[in-house]
Amino acid sequence: MNKPFWTKWRHLMFVLLVPLVTSGCGERYLVLNPAGPVARIEQRLIILTIVMVLIVVIPVIILTAVIVARYRDRPDRTAPYMPEWSESKVLEVVWWGIPIVIIGIIGTFTVRDTFRLVKPQLPEAPLTIQVTSLNWKWLFQYPDQNIATVNYCKIPTNRPVEFVLTSDAPMNSFWVPQLGGQEYTMPGMAMRLWLQADKPGVYFGHGANFTGKGYAKMAFDVVATDAQGFDQWTKQVKASAPPLTKQGYKNLTTKQDIVGKQEFSSFPPGMFEADIRINGGMYMKHQLKEATD
Amino acid sequence: MPASVTNFATHFFVLGDPLIYGADASIVLVTLAILFVLTYFKKWGWLWREWLTTVDHKKIGIMYLIAALLMFFRGGVDAILMRTQLVWPGMHFLQSEHYNEIFTTHGTIMILFMAMPFIFAMFNIAVPLQIGARDVAFPYLNAISFWMFFFGAMLLNLSFVIGGSPDAGWVSYPPLAGPEYSIGPGENFYLLALQISGIGSMGTGINFFVTILKMRAPGMTLMRMPLFCWSVLAASILIILAFPALTAALALLLFDRLAGSHFFTMLAGGNPMMYINLFWVWGHPEVYIVVLPAFGIFSEVVATFSRKRTFGYASMVASLMTIVVLSYLVWAHHFFTMGAGPGVNSFFALASMIIGIPTGVKVFNWLFTMYRGRIRMTAPMLWTVGFIPNFVIGGATGVMLASAPTDYQYHNSYFLIAHFHQVLIGGVVYGMLAGMYYWWPKMFGHMLNERWARHAFWWFNIGFYVCFMPQYLVGLMGMTRRIYDYPGDMGWNTLNLVSTIGAYMMGIGFILLVLDVVYSIFYGERDKTGDPWDGRTLEWSLPSPAPHYNFARIPIVTARDAWWIMKEARRGDLTDVSTTEGVESVRVTQSKQTAPQSLKQSGPLQPIHMPKDSGRPFVLSVCFFIFGWGLVFQWYWMAIPGFLGILASLLARSFEKETSYHIPVEEIEKTEAAYGRL
Numbered sequence: 025m026n027k028p029f030w031t032k033w034r035h036l037m038f039v040l041l042v043p044l045v046t047s048g049c050g051e052r053y054l055v056l057n058p059a060g061p062v063a064r065i066e067q068r069l070i071i072l073t074i075v076m077v078l079i080v081v082i083p084v085i086i087l088t089a090v091i092v093a094r095y096r097d098r099p100d101r102t103a104p105y106m107p108e109w110s111e112s113k114v115l116e117v118v119w120w121g122i123p124i125v126i127i128g129i130i131g132t133f134t135v136r137d138t139f140r141l142v143k144p145q146l147p148e149a150p151l152t153i154q155v156t157s158l159n160w161k162w163l164f165q166y167p168d169q170n171i172a173t174v175n176y177c178k179i180p181t182n183r184p185v186e187f188v189l190t191s192d193a194p195m196n197s198f199w200v201p202q203l204g205g206q207e208y209t210m211p212g213m214a215m216r217l218w219l220q221a222d223k224p225g226v227y228f229g230h231g232a233n234f235t236g237k238g239y240a241k242m243a244f245d246v247v248a249t250d251a252q253g254f255d256q257w258t259k260q261v262k263a264s265a266p267p268l269t270k271q272g273y274k275n276l277t278t279k280q281d282i283v284g285k286q287e288f289s290s291f292p293p294g295m296f297e298a299d300i301r302i303n304g305g306m307y308m309k310h311q312l313k314e315a316t317d
Numbered sequence: 318m319p320a321s322v323t324n325f326a327t328h329f330f331v332l333g334d335p336l337i338y339g340a341d342a343s344i345v346l347v348t349l350a351i352l353f354v355l356t357y358f359k360k361w362g363w364l365w366r367e368w369l370t371t372v373d374h375k376k377i378g379i380m381y382l383i384a385a386l387l388m389f390f391r392g393g394v395d396a397i398l399m400r401t402q403l404v405w406p407g408m409h410f411l412q413s414e415h416y417n418e419i420f421t422t423h424g425t426i427m428i429l430f431m432a433m434p435f436i437f438a439m440f441n442i443a444v445p446l447q448i449g450a451r452d453v454a455f456p457y458l459n460a461i462s463f464w465m466f467f468f469g470a471m472l473l474n475l476s477f478v479i480g481g482s483p484d485a486g487w488v489s490y491p492p493l494a495g496p497e498y499s500i501g502p503g504e505n506f507y508l509l510a511l512q513i514s515g516i517g518s519m520g521t522g523i524n525f526f527v528t529i530l531k532m533r534a535p536g537m538t539l540m541r542m543p544l545f546c547w548s549v550l551a552a553s554i555l556i557i558l559a560f561p562a563l564t565a566a567l568a569l570l571l572f573d574r575l576a577g578s579h580f581f582t583m584l585a586g587g588n589p590m591m592y593i594n595l596f597w598v599w600g601h602p603e604v605y606i607v608v609l610p611a612f613g614i615f616s617e618v619v620a621t622f623s624r625k626r627t628f629g630y631a632s633m634v635a636s637l638m639t640i641v642v643l644s645y646l647v648w649a650h651h652f653f654t655m656g657a658g659p660g661v662n663s664f665f666a667l668a669s670m671i672i673g674i675p676t677g678v679k680v681f682n683w684l685f686t687m688y689r690g691r692i693r694m695t696a697p698m699l700w701t702v703g704f705i706p707n708f709v710i711g712g713a714t715g716v717m718l719a720s721a722p723t724d725y726q727y728h729n730s731y732f733l734i735a736h737f738h739q740v741l742i743g744g745v746v747y748g749m750l751a752g753m754y755y756w757w758p759k760m761f762g763h764m765l766n767e768r769w770a771r772h773a774f775w776w777f778n779i780g781f782y783v784c785f786m787p788q789y790l791v792g793l794m795g796m797t798r799r800i801y802d803y804p805g806d807m808g809w810n811t812l813n814l815v816s817t818i819g820a821y822m823m824g825i826g827f828i829l830l831v832l833d834v835v836y837s838i839f840y841g842e843r844d845k846t847g848d849p850w851d852g853r854t855l856e857w858s859l860p861s862p863a864p865h866y867n868f869a870r871i872p873i874v875t876a877r878d879a880w881w882i883m884k885e886a887r888r889g890d891l892t893d894v895s896t897t898e899g900v901e902s903v904r905v906t907q908s909k910q911t912a913p914q915s916l917k918q919s920g921p922l923q924p925i926h927m928p929k930d931s932g933r934p935f936v937l938s939v940c941f942f943i944f945g946w947g948l949v950f951q952w953y954w955m956a957i958p959g960f961l962g963i964l965a966s967l968l969a970r971s972f973e974k975e976t977s978y979h980i981p982v983e984e985i986e987k988t989e990a991a992y993g994r995l
């Protein structure tokens with residue numbers, strides 16, 4: 025890395041100024057640089073909570089320093105000494121009160137956003153992508169386009185994307201910080217995560233829940249382009265990539281290895297649903313329904 | 318060599334890594350050295366009589382302390398190894414498999430085999446002395462608790478060189494930790510080590526719960542107890558009600574692994590989410606089990622070294638108890654991202670944040686205990702004052718994590734790592750070190766050196782911020798936890814480098830601390846008074862170290878800060894009180910009127926009823942070890958005799974009649990005279 029000297033030391037400065045790191049200073053802070061509505065809701069809530077907790081954190085740290093400095097036991101100390109003073113209704117009410125108010129505010133916004141993020145208002149039909157975490161790679165299937173990719177996926181900008189998540193390996197977690205927070209991928213289950221990109225870009229994604237030896241290499245890209253570019257890309261994959269066969273899928277799952285990016289022009293119909301079923305979905309009727317509807 | 322032997326050897330011993338060979342060599346050398354020293358100095362009998370068979374809470378406390386420090390060292394070496402691997406992307410210091418084993422054992426050891434014995438050390442050392450008791454309620458059980466912990470810890474530590482360490486994380490989620498993905502004995506080591514030491518923890522919880530409720534000296538009402546005892550009571554309640562969940566989770570996972578059951582596999586109708594729930598139903602209370610005693614220690618230390626009554630005692634007790642109740646209601650905040658509905662996530666988010674309120678109140682009360690006091694910056698006080706900013710930041714990031722939608726972004730990232738290290742190190746470790754410095758003279762009869770202590774503190778404290786503040790940032794940059802290597806183009810490199818430097822600084826701090834201990838054993842100032850800090854609670858009324866029976870006469874307690882009041886009454890004046898505000902002088906006069914003349918109450922000494930030492934807790938725990946070892950490798954020829962040994966030990970105990978004896982008055986007189994207290 026040939027960055028100028030000062031950019032490196034900028035990090036050190038942040039170390040000293042942690043409390044001040046509240047908003048997008050530096051595009052490296054992926055969580056604070058949202059590229060879509062979900063991540064933006066989360067980023068705003070993050071900033072709100074940081075500000076609210078700082079209302080307590082900063083005064084308490086200052087108060088600690090002041091008290092320790094002022095009441096240190098020194099021979100010439102003139103500060104008042106009241107060894108039996110141990111109660112004050114007023115003070116107690118104040119410091120039960122302050123945290124209650126602050127938690128009240130954070131709590132209100134938390135609940136609001138928790139509900140907001142469940143399922144977005146969808147102005148148009150979402151693009152569905154079925155995601156399977158494998159050892160140690162990510163498989164993305166596009167049921168409507170009937171194409172599949174490994175370790176990256178492409179999405180159109182400004183259109184909600186419905187990720188349906190499962191795992192054919194130990195539980196992992198699907199996380200694309202700039203598009204929104206994570207959700208677990210679990211064998212035998214299908215979970216939903218709606219994300220959307222506002223602008224074209226390559227967004228870093230990584231498995232977030234440990235799955236063994238090759239886990240550290242489970243990075244993937246989410247590439248957002250405009251709708252036209254997306255259509256072109258699907259056509260190109262359809263035309264040029266090999267199909268994903270049952271055997272090909274088996275190789276992906278059973279060979280516990282790390283692979284690069286791949287594309288497939290088709291995949292066996294119903295493979296994703298079948299995968300959930302044989303991994304235990306058959307015992308959870310509602311999960312099967314989730315996966316198929 | 319026949320193939321079967323080589324085959325066995327390669328599976329049994331972990332081969333092919335210089336680190337492991339190093340560990341092998343050091344284990345063999347240390348063992349040989351210990352055996353040699355014991356034999357050469359003819360100390361075997363002494364070891365057995367004085368330590369292995371003891372039921373004395375003070376000695377058990379010391380053994381817990383030594384074990385905790387050793388485990389702190391082991392876990393710390395793990396940490397240094399990990400930070401070395403992460404110093405820069407593309408390092409080839411540890412391979413993935415070893416990194417995974419090391420973070421797993423690091424987490425497991427630090428929580429279960431460092432923090433837990435450390436708090437138990439403090440329980441044992443201080444509680445009976447503070448409440449004016451001669452031992453805990455069940456001394457025999459106390460010894461069992463210690464040895465179960467000890468052999469559980471042994472089991473886990475040996476896995477590094479024999480059979481292979483667990484490598485599925487300290488949370489050990491199936492399916493990763495299940496039979497399909499964790500092949501070999503590693504995960505069994507984890508399950509059995511935790512199970513065995515968990516029985517010990519349960520015993521300690523019950524023991525101290527009963528001790529505190531039933532063994533207090535006359536006059537010591539609950540609201541006159543030192544706050545440390547309150548915090549132990551709170552932690553004991555948490556242990557008693559939380560550990561069964563862990564026991565169940567571990568046992569069911571063990572059945573899945575050894576007996577082919579399907580509790581936590583999705584196949585055949587099991588469900589891994591059940592394990593995750595059970596684990597955290599224990600796991601969240603567990604973090605409060607270890608931090609509440611630290612809170613208790615801070616309360617003692619702050620009052621003593623500010624020479625002032627604890628501010629808002631009732632409020633402190635109320636917040637402890639609120640935390641106890643709330644900490645059972647928040648476990649799902651460890652998996653907001655497992656797909657629960659918004660109602661569930663909202664509930665657990667709010668409940669978690671609400672815990673921040675009583676916690677915050679405690680911080681204010683500590684601050685106002687110092688306010689208008691006379692603060693002496695001794696070693697225990699340094700760790701206490703260092704704790705406050707740490708915990709305020711750690712609690713604040715806890716509240717941030719508790720906000721479910723934002724947790725979707727922090728979860729499993731380095732932000733989370735920074736949070737819990739800030740509360741666990743800044744809270745628990747600082748608290749235990751404060752307690753160690755504080756009660757060290759009571760345990761060993763000499764002080765720890767203050768100069769060394771200051772150096773140790775500053776290296777550790779500054780190292781802490783250098784190590785963990787960057788981790789918050791790198792978490793916000795998207796770095797996930799539990800990765801042994803990371804991409805070099807994400808802007809994470811410098812922060813990781815800084816973090817590693819901080820880890821080494823903390824390592825230096827720890828070494829200085831050990832040197833302080835070694836130095837002070839030889840040159841530390843001897844404590845002749847029994848009350849080196851001008852303390853406030855009953856343990857300081859005793860000589861250091863306290864005699865075997867603690868109190869020659871059980872004290873009669875008339876107020877909070879019982880020893881302070883007694884000293885005050887003996888001084889018989891108000892000169893210390895330089896304030897003229899009415900309330901204060903009234904209160905002092907009151908306490909003066911009700912205080913006894915001195916601790917040396919009149920009346921003849923009585924013979925003292927004491928529990929007999931016993932080797933059976935040790936034997937019982939060895940049998941558990943054998944049983945566990947057999948199960949780890951599924952050697953039933955070994956497990957079954959181990960199990961029979963357990964039954965035999967239990968049976969033998971129930972036929973034992975003479976479990977106690979009386980110390981005659983002459984012996985008490987002799988001991989007291991030796992202390993100059995007659």
Ligand code: HEM
Nearest residue numbers: 604608650651669673712715716718719728729737740741
């Ligand atoms: C103000 C009070 C606190 C709140 C609101 C809080 C909140 C949280 C939350 C929400 C998480 C889960 C984050 C995630 O997995 O994404 C968490 C993790 C954790 N917290 Fe806290 N916390 C608090 C205090 C503490 C204390 C006092 C301790 C220990 C002494 C502690 C130890 C931990 C540990 C060990 C973990 C992570 C365990 C793991 O995943 O390996 N926390 N905390």
Ligand SMILES: [Cu+2]
Nearest residue numbers: 601648650651
């Ligand atoms: Cu928790």
